[in-house]
Amino acid sequence: MKLFKSTYQSIAFILLSFIVLSSCKKESENQAKVEKTAVIIKISGADTQVETNNKKSLSMQDQNQFTVFNFDADHRVLATLSSQKGEDMKVNPRALSQNPKAATAIRTPLFSGTSYYIAVYKTSGEYVLHQQYIYAPGQDPKIDLSPGTYTFISVASGTNTLPNINFNQPLSQVDFSVSDASTDVMYFKQDMTVQVGVQNNLDVVLRHLFTQVVLTINTAQIGDVVSIGAASISPNLSSATISMQDGSLSYPSTAAVAAKSFTFTNTTGQSIVSNPIYIFPSNTTTGSVTIANFQIGTIAKPLTFSNLTLTDGIKYNLDFRLLAVGINIGYEVWSAGNLIYDTNQGRYGFTLSDNDYGNYWFYNHLLPKKLDGTNQGPDALINGGPGDPCAKVLPEGTWRLPSENDVDQLLTHTGPNGVDNPHNVNTWDPARFVDYFDGAGSGTNLGMFFGTQNNPGVRRHDYLYFVYAGAYHNENTQGPTIGHEGNYLLTGTSGGYREFHMTGASGDIGYGASIGQADEFSAYQIRCVKN
Incomplete structure (x- = not known):
C-alpha cells in the first residue's frame, strides 16, 4: 500500500514538473515573440550637397568662382564654377572641417532596381545585422529587432556597383575602399529607438558622397561652335576610403592623381552640355578645367579655368560663356x-x-x-x-x-x-x-x-x-x-x-x-x- 502511494506521488510530481516546465517554455517563447518588433524601411531618395557660405558678410559673388579672359580681339570668356542650390542640410563632416562652407542638398528619387545595404548596430557600435535589398517604389522591406536604440546605416550605388564591406565588426572599425568615383556611392546614417506597439518607420535619405560636375558651353551671343576637342577636369584621385562611422572620405597616400574627361551629347551648336561626371577632388583648392582645340568660326584655341576649389560630395555647374566684346x-x-x-x-x-x-x-x-x-x-x-x-x-x-x-x-x-x-x-x-x-x-x-x-x-x-x-x-x-x-x-x-x-x-x-x-x-x- 505504501509502495502504491509513493509511486502515485512520484508520477504526480513528474506531471506537475512537466506542466510547469511547459508553461515556462511557452511563456518564454511568447515573451521572445513580444520582444521582436518590425522596423519598416522607407527610401525617400538621394541628396546631393550644394555649398552655401556661413559668412553672411560675403556676397554671392564670393561664393561662386569665376574669371573673365579674352578669347580673341573680339570675344571674351566668362567662366563660372557654381554649386547648385537646394534645401535640407546634409553635411560631410570631414569636408566641412577642411572647407569653411556649409552644404544644403538637392533631393532626387532613387532609381527603381537600385541595390542597397541596410546595416544595424547597437549605439555602442556592436554589430547586430545587415541585409541587401533592391529598391522598388512602394515596396518597403522590414527588419525584426528587439526594442532598443540602434544605429542604422545604408549604402547604395548610383551604378548598382555595391562596394565590398565587412559589416560584422565594431562600427568604428568599418571602412571600405572605392576605386572609381563613377560608382556614385551614397550613404545614410541615423539613430532610432525601436518600440513595441508603434509603427517604427526608418526614413532613409541617402547622400551622394562624391563630387559631381556638369560642363556647359554657351555661345548664343556670337554663333555656333564648329568643334570641340578633349575636355577634362583635375585632380581626380584614383581611390578613396569611406568611413562607415560618418560617411567621410579619406585618401590613401598611394592614390594616383590624374584628370578625368568629360563626354558630350553634342559638340556643335550654341549650347553644349556634358554628361555628369563624378570625381575624387580631395577638397582641392587648385582644381583645373581644360578644353582643347575649341573652335568657333575660324578661331580655334584652348580654354582653361584654374585654381578652382572643389569640395568632396558637392554638385557643381561649370559654365563657359563666350561673349562678344562689343x-x-x-x-x-x-x-x-x-x-x-x-x-x-x-x-x-x-x-x-x-x-x-x-x-x-x-x-x-x-x-x-x-x-x-x-x-x-x-x-x-x-x-x-x-x-x-x-x-x-x-x-x-x-x-x-x-x-x-x-x-x-x-x-x-x-x-x-x-x-x-x-x-x-x-x-x-x-x-x-x-x-x-x-x-x-x-x-x-x-x-x-x-x-x-x-x-x-x-x-x-x-x-x-x-x-x-x-x-x-x-x-x-x-x-x-x-x-x-x-x-x-x-x-x-x-x-x-x-x-x-x-x-x-x-x-x-x-x-x-x-x-x-x-x-x-x-x-x-x-x-x-x-x-
Whole structure:
C-alpha cells in the first residue's frame, strides 16, 4: 500500500514538473515573440550637397568662382564654377572641417532596381545585422529587432556597383575602399529607438558622397561652335576610403592623381552640355578645367579655368560663356547685350543675346528696379547709391553709360549719308531697320537694327540691335511701351540724364529714333559703351 502511494506521488510530481516546465517554455517563447518588433524601411531618395557660405558678410559673388579672359580681339570668356542650390542640410563632416562652407542638398528619387545595404548596430557600435535589398517604389522591406536604440546605416550605388564591406565588426572599425568615383556611392546614417506597439518607420535619405560636375558651353551671343576637342577636369584621385562611422572620405597616400574627361551629347551648336561626371577632388583648392582645340568660326584655341576649389560630395555647374566684346559702330564700341545684374552672384554683366531684355534702371542708381510690386519709384535702400552701373561690369571701369553725344553720333553715322550705312537696299534711307530679331513670325522680340537697311539674317549677332523692352514709367505693372518701344538711359551733354527713344513696326525703316528728357521715376533699359 505504501509502495502504491509513493509511486502515485512520484508520477504526480513528474506531471506537475512537466506542466510547469511547459508553461515556462511557452511563456518564454511568447515573451521572445513580444520582444521582436518590425522596423519598416522607407527610401525617400538621394541628396546631393550644394555649398552655401556661413559668412553672411560675403556676397554671392564670393561664393561662386569665376574669371573673365579674352578669347580673341573680339570675344571674351566668362567662366563660372557654381554649386547648385537646394534645401535640407546634409553635411560631410570631414569636408566641412577642411572647407569653411556649409552644404544644403538637392533631393532626387532613387532609381527603381537600385541595390542597397541596410546595416544595424547597437549605439555602442556592436554589430547586430545587415541585409541587401533592391529598391522598388512602394515596396518597403522590414527588419525584426528587439526594442532598443540602434544605429542604422545604408549604402547604395548610383551604378548598382555595391562596394565590398565587412559589416560584422565594431562600427568604428568599418571602412571600405572605392576605386572609381563613377560608382556614385551614397550613404545614410541615423539613430532610432525601436518600440513595441508603434509603427517604427526608418526614413532613409541617402547622400551622394562624391563630387559631381556638369560642363556647359554657351555661345548664343556670337554663333555656333564648329568643334570641340578633349575636355577634362583635375585632380581626380584614383581611390578613396569611406568611413562607415560618418560617411567621410579619406585618401590613401598611394592614390594616383590624374584628370578625368568629360563626354558630350553634342559638340556643335550654341549650347553644349556634358554628361555628369563624378570625381575624387580631395577638397582641392587648385582644381583645373581644360578644353582643347575649341573652335568657333575660324578661331580655334584652348580654354582653361584654374585654381578652382572643389569640395568632396558637392554638385557643381561649370559654365563657359563666350561673349562678344562689343559692336563697333558710330566710332564707339557698344556692349553686345543689355545691362543685367545677377542678384544670386552679385555680378553685373550683359544679356547673352541682343534679343533679350535687360534689367530696368532708375538713373543714378547702381541696382535695378525690383519687379515684385515693391519698387514703384527709385529707392536708395532698394536701388543702391549713386553711380554708373555700367562701370561695375568686370573688369570694373571698362564700360560706361552712353552719352547723348554717343547716340547723336550713332544716328549720324547710320543716316542716309552716314559712314556706317552700307546702302544695301537703297541710297536714300538710313541704315536702321525695325524687325523681330530672328525675322517676322520667329517669336523673338521686336527691336531696331543699326548699320543695315534690312534684317541681316544669320549675321544678326554682328549688328547693334536695340530690343523694344520699353520702360516702367512710375508704375509696378507692365505699361504699353514694353514690347513695342525702345527706351534707353543716357547721360546728358549738359548734365543730368536723357532717354534714347525708338518706335516702329516690323518692316519699318528706322526713322523713329530720337533723344528726349529722362524721367526720375521711370526705369529704363541700359546699353553700355566701352571706355
